[in-house]
Amino acid sequence: MNRKELIDALASKTGSTKIAAEQNIAALIEVIGETLTKGESISLVGFGTFEVRERAARTGRNPKTGAELKIEASKVPAFKPGATLKAAVNSAKK
Numbered sequence: 001m002n003r004k005e006l007i008d009a010l011a012s013k014t015g016s017t018k019i020a021a022e023q024n025i026a027a028l029i030e031v032i033g034e035t036l037t038k039g040e041s042i043s044l045v046g047f048g049t050f051e052v053r054e055r056a057a058r059t060g061r062n063p064k065t066g067a068e069l070k071i072e073a074s075k076v077p078a079f080k081p082g083a084t085l086k087a088a089v090n091s092a093k094k
Helices: 003-014 018-039 083-094
Strands: 042-044 046-053 058-061 070-073 074-081
Touching: 003 018, 018 046, 070 083, 074 083
Parallel strands: none
Antiparallel strands: 042 046, 046 074, 058 070
16 A cells, blocks of 8 residues: 555545545654654554664675675664454464
């Protein structure tokens, strides 16, 4: 599902207009981004948690030349699914 399909599905599910659905999705993405930028997490019970994880500095390799590269430590956004979401996804497989 891409963004347009998500907007259509949200508008259909809520009975709102596509414009309102698009504004809501844009606002949600903005709030999640701003919160993660502050280093905070967002927990949605039953769905999951958006959080920032720290990656340690490490040594990598250039795949073309094989030369070693130093990769600096960084912060990355991550999503940890909740138990309800995991159960829903796993029951859909059967």
